[in-house]
Amino acid sequence: xxxxxxxxxxxxxxxxxxxxxxxxxxxxxxxxxxxxxxxxxxxxxxxxxxxxxxxxxxxxxxxxxxxxxxxxxxxxxxxxxxxxxxxxxxxxxxxxxxxxxxxxxxx
Numbered sequence: 001x002x003x004x005x006x007x008x009x010x011x012x013x014x015x016x017x018x019x020x021x022x023x024x025x026x027x028x029x030x031x032x033x034x035x036x037x038x039x040x041x042x043x044x045x046x047x048x049x050x051x052x053x054x055x056x057x058x059x060x061x062x063x064x065x066x067x068x069x070x071x072x073x074x075x076x077x078x079x080x081x082x083x084x085x086x087x088x089x090x091x092x093x094x095x096x097x098x099x100x101x102x103x104x105x106x107x
Contacts, residue, residue, distance in 0.1 A: 002060060004060075004063060004067075011068060011071075016074075039101040040102050041101050043099050043100075044061060045097050046061070046095065046098065047093050047094065048094050054094075054096060058096075065100070070105075075102040075104060077102060078102065081100065083098070084098055085097045085099070
């Protein structure tokens with residue numbers, strides 16, 4: 001779990017360029033603008049021990065997507081395209097892969 005208020009403060013008052021640099025430098029999320037109208041697909045892997053731990057990780061991740069990534073990149077999170085794929089690895093770790101899309105925000 002992370003401090004959402006602290007993260008929001010980092011992005012408040014930043015220009016689009018500053019926000020994208022912050023995403024790249026602090027969160028290792030690089031973003032290249034695309035002039036296409038198509039969806040951009042991404043995947044995120046979550047490792048967890050309990051369902052409550054997964055729920056917490058997913059809540060934080062979806063918050064980060066909706067309140068930080070989407071405004072900074074001027075995209076739209078496509079909830080209807082989100083796919084969850086869960087598995088238990090041979091070593092015993094539980095993992096869920098979330099496939100999701102972002103689309104350019106058409107004004």
